Amino acid sequence: MSAARTPRPADATASPDDRRRWQALGVGLVAAFMTLLDVSIVNVAVPSMDRALGASPSDLQWVLSGYALTFGLVLVPAGRFGDARGRRTAFVFGIALFTLASALAGLAASPAWLVAARLLQGAAAGLVNPQVTGLIQELFRGPERGRPFGLLGATIGISTAVGPLLGGLLIAIGGEEHGWRWVFFVNVPVGIVAVVLGWRLLPGRRAGPADHRRLDPVGVLLLGLGVLLVLLPLVQQQQWQGRAKWLLVPTGLLALAGFGAWERWYARRRDPLFDLRLFRFRSYALGSLIALVYFGGFTAIFFVFTLYLQNGLGYSALVAGVAITPFALGSAAASALGGRIVNRFGRPLVAVGLLTVVVGLVAVVGALALAPAGAVVPWLTAAPLLVAGLGSGLVIAPNQTLTLSQVPVPQAGSGAGMLQTGQRIGSAAGIAAVGSVFFSSLAGSDGDYGVAFRHSLLLAAAVIALALVAALVDVALGHRR
Template identity: 85%
Template structure:
């Protein structure tokens, strides 16, 4: 399953590197901007919910779909979009995805009603799902072997920063645009960036896939089975307004659909190119790396959800202050991601384990700090240092783990491999927010409205989830040493 060693950049007779090689860093820059923009929209909307409620008169169900519908359709199209990019070239998929994302962002900002906004968010999420596997596949295609560490480090920093800085940027836009219409600028800010990304992406990204393109069928049965499985698993997780406990029956139904997908893919692979080559999970670096990503995102993403609730609703701070309170995590994640991407080839999976340990230590320190906040001292000041530690740890997890996970994925399967990895991250995020959010509100009710108790309780659960990812990393380290 390894790529063949690259002979180095292709050169023209004059000895200059081929244009594709010369343009690879600008092309990567365009991809990172697109990834930042699409991943930012996962978290930036959280702080805008009160403004949307006032402006549109949205129901709780409408607001839930605005938040969760994006993640739902995002996760549904990742693997098919990655397969399309592998077969037909990443430029077409990237440009179409960014163009659709730009148009739907404008549509969301112009929404005159809750139904319009929900529909725009669903399409926006699907567009984001088309774009993201192309970015990871682009790194696999343009960089070889150890030199992938640096671009993957930059991508990891992009993922970490976009997730953490979303509430801050959303708070700033609402502060500037006003409580009534500031939420619209949360979507409008994507439009000029998206237009520029379309133009530059068309000029800079490789036109054809590396190697021989596969124009055969894109495995429609596999697409349907995988989409159905992901939909059935994500739907009860993201739609928290459904109070009927029967909704959880959709989860085992989704697992059955995924089992059927696995059986179909094994059969189909003996005849044609499958939607996803299940043999990738037999590669230790990919299988355990995907598991670590799934579990880590289950705890990592939920932190920002409950922290924003606690700071805004529990402590009464503004959306801007809530975003600023999370900034230490974002700064730590950015700094450590850049470093982690450079040294991952030297230290391997132990670097990820150190990062996971730092995240758990930082979150547990936040829990301890909340019990000792002096009277009159703002809570965000008291939590800044431990959140910085957690952010530093997160930077040593996301980028290095992604580099290691995709290190042995063949270039012709790069989009699909990245798409499946990100699908796991989306499922982990949805499950984590559902579980940690439920624990938060249950603790809030049990403590008669004590927001600090609810926040501490939910942070402990998030820490425990991340500790499970640490166990998986340690298993990988032990197995590697025995091997």
């Protein structure tokens, strides 16, 4: 508990308690990296899984999207559990479950086995991630949260962008036939170390009335049903044919409206699963909207870029991963800087970052459109992707810092869980929309992957431009006040 009682910034004369909280943060960042990496690292392993297990297209889609689905379902209840019962317990259990699920996925002998392991893996990741954000809220105060949130933002950006590269490396080392198994096995030793260090370093449960708060099972059910109905047709868009699936989206929105009504009623009697009054804070409401929309464009970029490079141009998984690396490097560098200066510049910094991402993506489209025949695409896109990555680093970490700045510590886990749920929904919706444009353009251009990629990338840039509008609204409202 000593780590939670010393909210002084780290410096050259940091006390043992102060060093301990940074060590605890380090464990949390490693866990966040590992769980978020598994969102994208599996993409390049799909062909190997197909050959090894004889999986159908539906099976492979569930391997990719099932993780995101259960991840999104668990976030808010997991954050609430950490708020009420202690983050260390939830974190350690989640990492242990994630490690077990990773081992099971690596040992999979059939497509059904692999899908089940991925669903379990996603649920475990959803249990872990709100605890990391809640830990930052608990161990740090006010402006000093900028640096740890900057490190978390760098972790999010790097893990999302570098996944294909690490996946390609592991497949190259392990071989085309079984290299995909190492994509999962690599989590096992890291997870074991994280369990041990997490139990030693993370603060334990606080004593007091908060320990006895109920977990609002009706709220959990309504939220889970709403998120499931909204996400399911999005993550299964390519495999679930017909338009009937889209009827689930308005049904899910009705369930989410019912969740909101229940939470308002429940809050008058007990602590709710999620306190809707957090949306009265402009920083939380607009920050959550920016995150939802930005992730709708941000994560879709790597999905269509990987398809373009591997399926369209015939590059290997390793080269496709290397091509995305400039974005990851730019994001890492700018995230560290953004975390340090966000308290000085506020939401305008996020707006600048969003504008830079849009400029970088449009530059990618321009470079490809003007490229001569036979040009090496990874070289052409390196500089504009670096620019887009620099912009992304000024978006994710600063926006998370500002969004959660007014959230009370007892609600840090559920507040972060709702923020990340929006990111998961945005990611699924973005991949569905941008992927739809990609495949329709591919069909309409006689299989021209270059045209399909440029059209889909422009849509991703337009989505991110909508997030820029939301950021500018927040800046304007701030100036008016």
